[in-house]
């Protein structure tokens with residue numbers, strides 16, 4: 001069947017949540033993703049923060065959807081059974097000259113409708129966070145900010161969508177629109193043509209290229225803004241809140257926070273790059289991280305780093321529509337004016353993750369207005385349950401699980417204590433995890449101190465056994481990234 005009511009291009013957090021929202025209605029929905037897994041673009045490489053919403057310019061779509069999205073996170077995380085901690089955040093000013101920035105953010109936050117914002121004195125912030133730079137002159141506290149598991153939310157949303165009837169096609173790249181009498185009626189992909197009444201463009205840094213193919217907003221450009229990070233050894237240092245510097249023209253700045261998985265993360269940098277795939281880690285970036293991190297907390301040492309990564313913000317040139325503040329890039333979430341049948345989610349840089357549930361709701365509202373006819377299904381199930389994680393279970397429950405399935409007693413990743421049972425469960429999940437990175441994003445295997453040194457070969461072995469593929473065919477992520485290139489030492493590789 002190649003005919004759908006709605007096709008969504010791109011299975012990042014935006015496309016996956018749009019798919020989940022639409023799965024509650026009696027319509028047919030196709031979600032396509034050019035990569036081999038959902039959530040492997042920018043949604044897998046960000047700070048994982050659910051921002052409070054004091055940073056976006058009042059009157060912007062970013063401000064509106066950030067604050068609305070923030071309010072939706074408790075319900076979303078509970079329904080999808082993903083980790084989300086409303087730990088609050090602090091913007092810390094250093095020295096007297098940075099202090100006025102806190103007042104500006106406070107005022108902005110109030111205008112955006114952010115609840116509970118509080119100015120904190122120099123003495124009080126240093127009492128709350130003793131390792132802070134002694135020159136800290138004050139802070140803005142936002143209790144509604146939080147940290148989520150960015151990997152899990154995209155996977156869980158896509159999984160819940162699939163369980164509610166959405167068709168997901170991975171390794172399927174959009175290549176062009178099918179246009180008939182001034183209306184989009186479908187798309188060309190590397191796996192054939194698909195027809196639909198509406199197409200939702202949720203392609204992250206490529207959203208401008210996609211809309212240009214339909215002649216939409218030719219002036220709109222996305223220039224990726226790279227953010228590099230360092231992940232610290234979980235045994236080195238942890239913090240139970242989020243620390244920001246005062247923002248600069250480069251953005252929100254280098255933050256310090258501990259993920260829901262227990263690693264402290266330092267970053268991101270902020271560099272415009274020409275290439276939409278340029279996720280390089282650079283010496284300049286690392287120096288920038290060190291200097292900015294030490295400005296907030298001089299005692300943290302980047303030699304505690306066990307891994308680095310970079311993500312690309314989809315920074316666009318669509319401006320905030322408020323004429324008083326018409327200078328900062330805004331989100332685009334709208335029905336295209338130039339052609340029928342297309343809804344664009346573009347320029348979704350930070351706070352796109354925070355805003356994602358609100359963006360999905362907005363897309364549904366836009367579709368409602370088109371008169372597509374959205375009638376709720378009687379049997380829509382918003383719940384998705386995570387699979388067993390023995391490490392987090394009480395002893396008695398873990399024992400019972402191992403008695404039922406001994407694979408939950410076999411540790412594959414020693415650092416993160418991930419078991420064979422967890423890996424096998426993900427390989428056979430509603431969206432099967434069929435690469436090493438897909439398993440890693442779901443189970444956290446290979447993310448500890450040894451960075452896959454012990455578990456990688458065993459995961460390859462398990463993947464081959466469970467899928468019936470040869471170990472030579474098991475990839476790290478995309479096609480062409482197989483770990484093994486030839487048999488050695490007369491090993492038998494089938």
Ligand SMILES: Cc1cc2nc3c(=O)[nH]c(=O)nc-3n(C[C@H](O)[C@H](O)[C@H](O)COP(=O)(O)OP(=O)(O)OC[C@H]3O[C@@H](n4cnc5c(N)ncnc54)[C@H](O)[C@@H]3O)c2cc1C
Pocket residue numbers: 009010011012013014015032033034035038039040041042043044045046047048049050051172173174175202203204205206225226227228268311312313314348349350351352353354355
């Ligand atoms: C350094 C950094 C830090 C950030 N920190 C935060 C934060 O703390 N809080 C916050 O709220 N936001 C943050 N963000 C922003 C947030 O990560 C993004 O807004 C969000 O992930 C965007 O999701 P998306 O689905 O639009 O894009 P993506 O996750 O990139 O998904 C787009 C998908 O479309 C697919 N695709 C592209 N082209 C095609 C095609 N031709 N055919 C089929 N599929 C295609 C891609 O493969 C990709 O999977 C940060 C971003 C960065 C880079």
